[in-house]
Amino acid sequence: MYAHKRLIKRLSPDHQKIEAIIRQLENVTAGFNGECRVDQMVQEVLFNKHFYYFPNFECQLSPTRIAQIDSVLLTQSYILLIEIKNMRGTLHFQEQPYQLIQELDGQSIAYHCPQMQLLRASDTFERWLKNMKFQQLPIYKTIIMPNNRTVIKTAPTTVPLIMSKEIALFIQKINELPVVISEAQLEALIHSINVNNKSYKHRPLCEKYNIPIEQIKKGIICHCGTSGIRISERTWHCPKCQAVIPNAIKQTLYDWFSICAEEITITECIDFLSCNSRTLISRVLNNNNYIAIGKTRSRRFKLNNEETFYQ
Ligand SMILES: [Zn+2]
Structure with a gap:
C-alpha cells in the first residue's frame, strides 16, 4: 500500500499507467482492511x-x-x-x-x-x-x-x-x-x-507495472507530492506544507527499493536523491540498514531487512 502511494506521487499525473495503479491501490487497501476485519472476528x-x-x-x-x-x-x-x-x-x-x-x-x-x-x-x-x-x-x-x-x-x-x-x-x-x-x-x-514460511518478498513496482525507471520523479518528495528544498546537509523543507520533511533520505531510499530496483549504486543514489555529496551518500549507505555487495568501484547496496527499515 505504501509503495503504491509513493509511486503515485513519483509519476506525472497524466502517466498512462496512473489509473491502473490507483485502482490497484484501492484493491490492495480494501483487501488489507478486509483481512484486518476477519482477524478481529477470529479473535x-x-x-x-x-x-x-x-x-x-x-x-x-x-x-x-x-x-x-x-x-x-x-x-x-x-x-x-x-x-x-x-x-x-x-x-x-x-x-x-x-x-x-x-x-x-x-x-x-x-x-x-x-x-x-x-x-x-x-x-x-x-x-x-x-x-x-x-x-x-x-x-x-x-x-x-x-x-x-x-x-x-x-x-x-x-x-x-x-x-x-x-x-x-x-x-x-x-x-x-x-x-x-x-x-x-x-x-x-x-x-x-x-x-x-518465508516472509513475502516485494518486487519493485517498476518491474511489476513495466514502467521505465527514467519515468520516476527523482529527489526528495513530501507526502503531499511537492518536491522538497534542501536547507541543510540532511534536511529538506516542503514549500507547500511549510515543514521539514521527516526522514527525507531514508524515505527516498525506501522509495527507490520499493519502486525502482532491489539494488542501488552510489552513482544511482546521488542521482535519485539529487544530492551531489559523495561523502554523505557513502555515509548513508554504509550503515546497518543496507548490505554492500561487490568491490569498492562497482559496489551495490541492498536493503538489509525490509520490515524493520521503514519505521
Ligand atoms: Zn508537503
Missing part, C-alpha cells in the same frame, strides 16, 4: 484447545510450487484455510470455467476464482503435510466476505462461503472435531511451518 472465537493462526501464510513445496493463503488456522484436530475477498457490488462465482465476475457501476469485471485459488493452495499444502508426515490432519476451506453489503447472486458450491459475522460459529463447530495429533506434534508442525 471472538471461543477456543477449547490450543490453536495457531497465521495471516499471510506461505508454504513452499518446491522451487516452482508455492501456496499463498490469506489466513490459516491450525489446531490438533484440523487445519482451516481462509481466503478473504473484500469486494463491492454483485458477485457471481461461476464454475465452468471457474471465474469470479463482479458487477460494479454498470461494468462486469472478471477475476481469478477464489474457489480455484483455495483448491490449488490446499493441494500444495496437503502434499507438503504428507512430506512432513502430518497427513492425518483434515483440511477445511472457506471463503470469507467481510463486506456485508456485497450481493452474492451465484454462490460457490465447491468451497463454503461465509460472511464475517458467521466466522465464530463456523470455527466453533469444527472445533468439536476429535483430536488427531498430540500437542507435541502440533508444536513440531508449527516449527516446520515457521522454518518454511
Whole structure:
C-alpha cells in the first residue's frame, strides 16, 4: 500500500499507467482492511484447545510450487484455510470455467476464482503435510466476505462461503472435531511451518507495472507530492506544507527499493536523491540498514531487512 502511494506521487499525473495503479491501490487497501476485519472476528472465537493462526501464510513445496493463503488456522484436530475477498457490488462465482465476475457501476469485471485459488493452495499444502508426515490432519476451506453489503447472486458450491459475522460459529463447530495429533506434534508442525514460511518478498513496482525507471520523479518528495528544498546537509523543507520533511533520505531510499530496483549504486543514489555529496551518500549507505555487495568501484547496496527499515 505504501509503495503504491509513493509511486503515485513519483509519476506525472497524466502517466498512462496512473489509473491502473490507483485502482490497484484501492484493491490492495480494501483487501488489507478486509483481512484486518476477519482477524478481529477470529479473535471472538471461543477456543477449547490450543490453536495457531497465521495471516499471510506461505508454504513452499518446491522451487516452482508455492501456496499463498490469506489466513490459516491450525489446531490438533484440523487445519482451516481462509481466503478473504473484500469486494463491492454483485458477485457471481461461476464454475465452468471457474471465474469470479463482479458487477460494479454498470461494468462486469472478471477475476481469478477464489474457489480455484483455495483448491490449488490446499493441494500444495496437503502434499507438503504428507512430506512432513502430518497427513492425518483434515483440511477445511472457506471463503470469507467481510463486506456485508456485497450481493452474492451465484454462490460457490465447491468451497463454503461465509460472511464475517458467521466466522465464530463456523470455527466453533469444527472445533468439536476429535483430536488427531498430540500437542507435541502440533508444536513440531508449527516449527516446520515457521522454518518454511518465508516472509513475502516485494518486487519493485517498476518491474511489476513495466514502467521505465527514467519515468520516476527523482529527489526528495513530501507526502503531499511537492518536491522538497534542501536547507541543510540532511534536511529538506516542503514549500507547500511549510515543514521539514521527516526522514527525507531514508524515505527516498525506501522509495527507490520499493519502486525502482532491489539494488542501488552510489552513482544511482546521488542521482535519485539529487544530492551531489559523495561523502554523505557513502555515509548513508554504509550503515546497518543496507548490505554492500561487490568491490569498492562497482559496489551495490541492498536493503538489509525490509520490515524493520521503514519505521
Ligand atoms: Zn508537503
